[in-house]
Amino acid sequence: MTTTESSSYYSDLEKMSVRDLLVNINKEDKTVPLAIEKVIPQIEALVNEVVKKMKDGGRLFYIGAGTSGRLGVVDASEIPPTYGMPQGKVIGLIAGGDAAIRKAVEHAEDDVAQAWKDLQAHNITDKDVLIGIAASGRTPYVVGGLKDARAHGIVTGCIACNTGTEIGKQSDFPIEVVVGAEFVTGSTRMKSGTAQKLILNMISTSAMVKLGRVKGNKMVDMQLTNNKLIGRGTKMVMEELGISDAEAEQLLKEHGSVRKAVESRKGHARN
Structure with missing residues (x-):
């Protein structure tokens, strides 16, 4: 058995x-x-x-x-x-x-x-x-x-x-x-x-x-399919860039992911 x-x-x-x-x-x-x-x-x-x-x-x-x-x-x-x-x-x-x-x-x-x-x-x-x-x-x-x-x-x-x-x-x-x-x-x-x-x-x-789908301990490539996830993503962007809630949410919605939102601002800062 x-x-x-x-x-x-x-x-x-x-x-x-x-x-x-x-x-x-x-x-x-x-x-x-x-x-x-x-x-x-x-x-x-x-x-x-x-x-x-x-x-x-x-x-x-x-x-x-x-x-x-x-x-x-x-x-x-x-x-x-x-x-x-x-x-x-x-x-x-x-x-x-x-x-x-x-x-x-x-x-x-x-x-x-x-x-x-x-x-x-x-x-x-x-x-x-x-x-x-x-x-x-x-x-x-x-x-x-x-x-x-x-x-x-x-x-x-x-x-x-x-x-x-x-x-x-x-x-x-x-x-x-x-x-x-x-x-x-x-x-x-x-x-x-x-x-x-x-x-x-x-x-x-x-x-x-x-495979690079996590940065630090964050799900930076998660899909923003509901308000909860948009809120979570906004908080990630705020913490990473040290910006306001409203600015982070706008950046997130503009770029569609935490990774792209953060990279867009950091890339701009380098330039």
């Missing part, structure tokens, strides 16, 4: 009070970052490869099914607004297509050939990196996608929550983080999903920093 399917450390959950349920879930959740700490070297190796490929014009792909697929889609979708990267530089694909983001598609994860078809629709090449996400480490959709990608010379990585996994065997840069039995037996949307989310955050954030 795999670790992700092993029996919960807790019994008679239905007899627990709400407080006890919450306390025990929280107790289990606290173990996740400690498990991830053990695989930081593996995460580092994958991030370095992602950065190298993206600096050369490559893209980052995620594939997964169910919770794992949704997490990949979420991470990919947040890169353009957060870091100003063009759409299509980080792509998340889920078994069953976009409809599966909201509603489970029966047996979509069991098709070993579909992932490669989905990847081909985006013209994946050996310039790109593919990361397969599967808590069990044996989802056919993900295993097949990674296997086909490797056959075409594409660099592969994975995020699994068992050891010695099938997706690990198909990955050049495997990440296998063992978080132990779930609070509800086999419910890998819990600790396993949390671990996958945290690792995806680590991968994409570190890559974006190394």
Whole structure:
């Protein structure tokens, strides 16, 4: 039996009070970052490869099914607004297509050939990196996608929550983080999903920093898509240039990004 399917450390959950349920879930959740700490070297190796490929014009792909697929889609979708990267530089694909983001598609994860078809629709090449996400480490959709990608010379990585996994065997840069039995037996949307989310955050954030999308600790290329972000950007420009709120907002709206607003004024000052 795999670790992700092993029996919960807790019994008679239905007899627990709400407080006890919450306390025990929280107790289990606290173990996740400690498990991830053990695989930081593996995460580092994958991030370095992602950065190298993206600096050369490559893209980052995620594939997964169910919770794992949704997490990949979420991470990919947040890169353009957060870091100003063009759409299509980080792509998340889920078994069953976009409809599966909201509603489970029966047996979509069991098709070993579909992932490669989905990847081909985006013209994946050996310039790109593919990361397969599967808590069990044996989802056919993900295993097949990674296997086909490797056959075409594409660099592969994975995020699994068992050891010695099938997706690990198909990955050049495997990440296998063992978080132990779930609070509800086999419910890998819990600790396993949390671990996958945290690792995806680590991968994409570190890559974006190394690709120059952060200055100091600020998201200087974020898209100004709502009033909250315009306010945040205005504050960044104010702090960087030492100017008034009104002047900073005008400069930001004129140039469309914190980076361009700051560079315009600093460039003018140099001239």
